[in-house]
Amino acid sequence: MMTARELTDLIEAGERRIGWARRSMPVLTAIAARFADERPLDGLRVAACLHVTAETAVLMGALRAGGAEIALAASNPLSTQDDVAAALGGYGIAVRARAGVDMETYYRHIHQTLDVPPDIVLDDGGDLVNILHTQRSELAVRGGCEATTTGIIRLRQMAAEGALRFPVVAVNDTRTKRMFDNRYGTGQSTLDGIMRATNALLAGRTVVVAGFGFCGRGVAERAKGLGARVIVTEIDPVKGLDAALQGYEVLPMGRAAEVGDVFVTVTGNRDVVRGEHLAAMKDGVILANAGHFDVEIDVRALEALADSVNYGVRPNVDEYVLADGRRLLLLAEGRLVNLTAAEGHPAAVMDMSFSAEALAVAWLAGEADRLPPGVYDVPADIDAEVARLKLAATGIAIDALTAEQEDYLHSWRAGS
C-alpha cells in the first residue's frame, strides 16, 4: 500500500509529465479549448482501452472538456505510466491500469471500463472490441474508434463476416496518422528504444527490418539515418520493389537471418522471426519488435533454442545463450520496444493522431446512429483540419492557389 504522501508525490509527478506533454500538443490543446466552449460530448459515456501515457491523458482531458464521462483501461500491461494513471483521477476519469499487472488483472481492468455501459468505445489493438463481441454482447455500443493497423485488419474481417455490431472509425487510416505517427513516430521511438536498451552503436551495423509498411519504412529510414546498412524483408511484391528502389537490400528472412546484427519486426503478423531464423543468427544479435502484439518474434522458439537465459543483463535486455555459446539479445520480452524501452511516440506526433481521434469522437456523437455497422475512414475534412491546425502551430506558411490556378485545375478545356 502507498502512503498518502507517496500518492501525492505520484500524482504530482504525473501532472508534471502531463503538463510537459500538453505543451508539445498544441493542436489537441486548441481542440480541447473549443470543446470546453462548445461541449459537443455532453452526456456521452466513453470507454477507452489505450496505452495509459501522458499523451493519452491530454486526449482524455479534451474529451472530458467536451462533456464526456470516461472510463479508461490500459491496452498493454507493460506500458502504463503509473504516475499518469494516478493524476488522471483529478480530471474525473476512472482509470483501471497499473504497470506490470498479470494478464488476468489486465483483462479485468478492461471489463471494468464497461461497468457503466458506454456509448462510444476507443480501442488500441482490438481487445476491448473483442470482449464486447465475445463476452459482453448485451451492451448496445453506438460506435467506436480503433487506433492500430492490426486492429483494423481484424475489424474489417469481422465486418466482412457480418459479425461487427456497430460502426468503427479507423483512426489509424488518416493520411496524417499514417505518415506522421506510423512513419515518423514509430521510426524514431523504435530506434530510441533500441539505443536506450543496448547503447549499441548503430553505424556500421546491419539492421534487418521485417515489413515495409508505413511503420517499417520509418524504422528503415531512421536506422539508415543512424549509419546502419539496412535490409528489408517483405511478403508484398509492390512494397518489396519499393524498398529495393529506395536503395535497401531486399532479402527473404531466411537469408537476412544469417547476416543481420539487429532485427526489428513491424509487420502486424505473427512468427516473422521463427526458430529456423533464430538458429541461423550470429553471436550478439539484437532482437526487437515494433509491431503491436508480442507475437512477431517467436519467443517460445527462442526459449526452446536456448541453454540458459540471463534475464535483465541490462534493463529491457534478456540474453539467450545457445548451446554453442552464441548469445541472442531479446529486447522488452518481444513487446513493443518503443513503448517499453523508450517512451513511445513523441507527444508532438501523438498530437496529430489524438486530435483526429478527438474530432472523430465528436463526429460519431452526431453521426453514429445513422451509420450501419462497418469500418469507416476518418472523414477527409477532419484530416485536413488537423493538418491545418498543425501547420499553424509550427509556424510554416504555404502557398494558396491563385484564382487562375483554381480555374486551370478545374477546366479540362484549357488545352496545352
Added chain:
Amino acid sequence: MMTARELTDLIEAGERRIGWARRSMPVLTAIAARFADERPLDGLRVAACLHVTAETAVLMGALRAGGAEIALAASNPLSTQDDVAAALGGYGIAVRARAGVDMETYYRHIHQTLDVPPDIVLDDGGDLVNILHTQRSELAVRGGCEATTTGIIRLRQMAAEGALRFPVVAVNDTRTKRMFDNRYGTGQSTLDGIMRATNALLAGRTVVVAGFGFCGRGVAERAKGLGARVIVTEIDPVKGLDAALQGYEVLPMGRAAEVGDVFVTVTGNRDVVRGEHLAAMKDGVILANAGHFDVEIDVRALEALADSVNYGVRPNVDEYVLADGRRLLLLAEGRLVNLTAAEGHPAAVMDMSFSAEALAVAWLAGEADRLPPGVYDVPADIDAEVARLKLAATGIAIDALTAEQEDYLHSWRAGS
C-alpha cells in the same frame, strides 16, 4: 528530303535504340511474348498520342504482337526521337511525329491518328481525348488510357460534368506507376536533364522544388542526394507537413524565390513561378519545369522582364538578361526538362508503367463495352501482376506467408 541511304541509317539507328530499350524492359517483353501467343487484341484499332521514344516503341510492338492495328502521334512536339519514328514503320505502325514541328503540324498529326476510327485510344496529357470531345465527337471510341496526372485531373472534371463519353483507365494511378515512374523516373531524369543542360554542380546549391506529389518527392530526393539544400513549396497542408517532416525547408514561393539557385516546377498547375517571383531572383538562377505542360513557369512574364535574351548559350539553355544585369537561365523553354534535355524516364521505369498500360488495353478490349463512361483505376490484379513480373526479372526473392500467418491475418478471434 532524305536520301534512301539516310533513311536506312535513320531506321537502323532507331532499331538499335529500340533494341537497347527492349533489353531494359523485361516485363513488357514477357507480356509481348504472351500477347503474340494469345492474340488478345486481334482486330482492335488503337490510336495513340504518346511521346515517340524507344520505350513507347516497345509498347507499340507488344500491342501489335497482340493483334492491334495502331496509329501513333507525338504527345509533345519536342520529344520525338526521329530515328525511332522511322523504325516503327517496320512494325507496321503508322507514325505521325517529327521532332520540332510547329503547333499546327503537331495537332494535324494527332488528327491523322483518327483517320481510321479507333476502338481504343492511348493518351498522355489529354490532347487526343480533348480533340475527340471537342472536334471529332462523331467517333465512337470504346475506351481509353491516360498516362499523366494532369490528364486525369481533366478527365475527372469531364466525368463530373457528364462530358466524358467513354471509360478511361487512369494508368497513372497504379501504385507501380506512382511509386516507380513518377517518383524514381521523374526524380532521376529531371536532375539528369538539369546536369546535361548546365553541367552545374548541385552540391551546395539551393534547389527549390515546387510541388510535393510523387514526382516532386522524387525530384526533391534526387536533388538532396546530389548534395543540394532543398526547399519545397506546396499548396496542400498535408503534403507541406510531410515535406517538413522529411527534413525539407517549406516556404511560400515568394520567399523561396529570394534564396533559390535552381527552381524545378512539378505541380500540374500553371504560373507556379510568376513575374513577381522572377523579379526577386538572384543572378544566375536556373529555371526548369518537370510538369507535363509548359505552363508552370510563366515564360511570358520572363520575356517581359528581360532586356535581352541569349538563346542557346548552351543546348537547351536560354539566358534572360534583366535590366540590372541579372541573368536567369531557362531550360528547355520551360518544357519538360527530363524529356527535352535528357532522355526521359529510363527504360527500366517505363517497363513497369507500359506493362500496366498493355495489360489495361487487353482488359479494355474485353470489358470496355460493359463500363459506363468514367475514370477507372487499373484493376488491382494487373498492378500486382506487373510487380510480380518485375521482381522475377530483377532476381529479388521475398517471403511468402506461412499457413499460420495467413490464418492470423484473417482471424479476428486470435486475441492478443
Added chain:
Amino acid sequence: MMTARELTDLIEAGERRIGWARRSMPVLTAIAARFADERPLDGLRVAACLHVTAETAVLMGALRAGGAEIALAASNPLSTQDDVAAALGGYGIAVRARAGVDMETYYRHIHQTLDVPPDIVLDDGGDLVNILHTQRSELAVRGGCEATTTGIIRLRQMAAEGALRFPVVAVNDTRTKRMFDNRYGTGQSTLDGIMRATNALLAGRTVVVAGFGFCGRGVAERAKGLGARVIVTEIDPVKGLDAALQGYEVLPMGRAAEVGDVFVTVTGNRDVVRGEHLAAMKDGVILANAGHFDVEIDVRALEALADSVNYGVRPNVDEYVLADGRRLLLLAEGRLVNLTAAEGHPAAVMDMSFSAEALAVAWLAGEADRLPPGVYDVPADIDAEVARLKLAATGIAIDALTAEQEDYLHSWRAGS
C-alpha cells in the same frame, strides 16, 4: 554509509556493466590478452583522470593485465558510474570518484591519484596535466596521453610556450579516433542524449549544430538522419564551405538563433551561444552542449535573462522562463549531453580509441625517455593495428594488393 549488502550489490551491478562493455570491446580484450602474456607494463605506475565508466574499466583492466599499477580519478564530476567505480577495486585499482561530487572534492580526487608519483598519466580534458604543471611541478612524470581535442589545443599551446615538461601522445588525433569515436560516437550519443532528455520528435525540427569538426559533422549527420533540417555555424571558411557542399544551410549564429528549434554546441570554444543569441530564440527551444567543457552555452547569460527557472521538469531538463513567457530548455546544465543524459560513447566505439590508448601506453613505456617534451601523434602503425584488429572482429574482409598492383603503385616509370 552503505551497508555491506548494498556495497556487494553495487559491485555486482558494476561487474555486470563492465562485462557487458567488454563483450562489445573485442579489440581491447584481445590486447588485454596479449598484455597478460607479455607484461609490457610491469612496474609502471599510471595515474588516470578519465570518465569513470564501464568502458574505462575495460581499459584499466588491460593496463593492469600488462602489469601497471593504477590510480584513477574522474575527469567530470557528473559522469561517474558509481557501480563501476565500486567494481574496479576488484582489479586492484585505486579509484577516486563519485557521481555528483562538488568541485572541491573533484579536484581533491585528482590530486589523490598523484599520491604515488606516476610514470605515465592519462588525461581527458587536461585537468590532471594542468595540476601537474601548476601545483605539483615537483613530480617527474615520464609521459602522458590526452584524449580530447580541447586538451590537445592547450597542450600544443603549452609546448609552444616551452611550458610542457614531458612528452604527451595526442590519442585523440588518430584517424581511427577522429573518424569513429568523434564522428560516429559523439554523433549518435548526442542525439541519444537529446531524445532521452526530451523525447522530442526530431523529424521536421530545425537543428542548429555549432561547429563542423569531426564531432560536429557526426552530430549533423545523425540529426539529418533523424529527419531534422540542419543548420551549421562555423568560424573556419574551409569547414563552412564543406558543410554547405554537403547540403547543410550555413548561417552565422546570430541568424540561426532566430530559426532553430534545437541547438547543439560542439566547438571546443566558449560562449558559442551567448546572451544576444538566447534573447532571439523561439519559445520551446532545446539547448544542448556536446563539447568537452560546459562553457559553450553561456549559462550565466541564460540565468540573467530568465525570470524564473523550473529545474528538472524532466530529468536533465531545466526550463528557463523569460519575461515574455518564452521557455528555453537547457539540457544537462550545459554539460556534455551525451554523457549526462545518455551513456556516452557506445562501447564499440570506445573499443577503438581505448585500444589505441593502451598500445600508446606500452609504446610510451619503451620510448618516453628518448622523447623531448612535446605533443606526439599516435604512431601510424598503432593506428593501423587497431583498424586491422577491428576489421577481424567485425568479420569484414577487404582486398589485398596483388604483386602487380604493389609494383604499379611503387613504380613511377609505368607511364600511362
Added chain:
Amino acid sequence: MMTARELTDLIEAGERRIGWARRSMPVLTAIAARFADERPLDGLRVAACLHVTAETAVLMGALRAGGAEIALAASNPLSTQDDVAAALGGYGIAVRARAGVDMETYYRHIHQTLDVPPDIVLDDGGDLVNILHTQRSELAVRGGCEATTTGIIRLRQMAAEGALRFPVVAVNDTRTKRMFDNRYGTGQSTLDGIMRATNALLAGRTVVVAGFGFCGRGVAERAKGLGARVIVTEIDPVKGLDAALQGYEVLPMGRAAEVGDVFVTVTGNRDVVRGEHLAAMKDGVILANAGHFDVEIDVRALEALADSVNYGVRPNVDEYVLADGRRLLLLAEGRLVNLTAAEGHPAAVMDMSFSAEALAVAWLAGEADRLPPGVYDVPADIDAEVARLKLAATGIAIDALTAEQEDYLHSWRAGS
C-alpha cells in the same frame, strides 16, 4: 582541312563555352583581375599538360593575365574540347591538342610544349614530368604543379629515390581540392557520365565502388543519393572500416563481382576489375572507370573473355558478349567516364582547384629557386585564401571569433 568559316565558328563556339565557364568561376576570375594588375608572372614561361577544357582555358587566361608565356598540350587524348583549343589562340596561348588523336600524336604534342624551355610546368597525371625526367633531362625546369593523386604517388616515389629534379607542388593535396574537387566534382560527374552513357535508372541498382578515397567517397555518396544500394571495396583497413561505419556494405571484389549491377573503379591502381571478376558478373552489368588512367578495368581481359563486341551500341558504350550470352557494357573504353561521357568537373568545382593552382604558380615564381627538389604541399594560406574568396562569391556568411574566444583557444590556463 577546315575552312575559314568553319574555324571562325569553332572559335566562337569555344569562346561561348569559355564565357560560360568563366561566369561559374568567380574566384579564379577575381585572381585573374588581381594578376592583371600586379603582373606577378611577367616573363615566366609555363608548359602545361592538362585536360583542354573550358575551365582550363580560364586558368590559362589568368596566368596569361599575370604575364606568363604559355604552351599547352592535352593530358588525355579523348578529353580535348576542340572548340576551346581553337579559341585559346586568342589569348596568345600555343595549344597542341585535338580530340581523338592517336598515342603517337598525343606524346608529340606534349613534347612540343617544351620547344621553348619552360620555367614552370603544370601536369595532370605525370606524363609531362615523366618525359622531362626520361627524355628531356637537359631542360632546367624551376618548378612544377601536379593535379592528380596518381601523379603525386609517382612523384613521391621519384623524390624518395632521389630522382626528382625540381620542386613540385601537390595541388591535389589541398583540403579545398580534396574535399570539393575530388569528392563533389568527381562524385557528381561520374554518375552524370554513367547516366548520359546508359540512361539507366540507378534507384534499386547495386553499385560497386572500388576505392574509398576522396573520389570514391564522392562517387559512393552520389550513387546512394540516386537510390542505389552501394557496395565498397578497399585495400586499406581504416578506409574499409570508415565505409562500413557510413552504412556501406564492404566486400572483397571477388564477392562484389557476383552481385553488382554497376561497377566504378576509382583507386589510382591497375587491374582492380580483373578477368576473374569479369567472368563472375551478371548479364547486363555496366563497367565504368573514374580513376585517372585507363588501367583500373582490365580491358584486355574483357576482350579475351568476349566472343564478340558491339562497339558503340550507344555513344560511349561497348557491349562485350560472352560465350554464354551475358553482355557486359564497358563505358568510355575504360577511360575516365566523367570526362569522356559527361563534361568533367563542373566549372564551379574547378574554380577552387584552379584558383589554388594559379596562386601556387605565383608562389613558385617567387620561391622555386629556394626550394630543394621534392613534393610540396600547397601553402596553407593559399588554401584558406581560396576558401575565403569562394565564400564571398557564394554569399555565405560565417561567424568570427570574439576576442574572448580567441583568448580561450590560446590560453591553456583557462581550466575547466
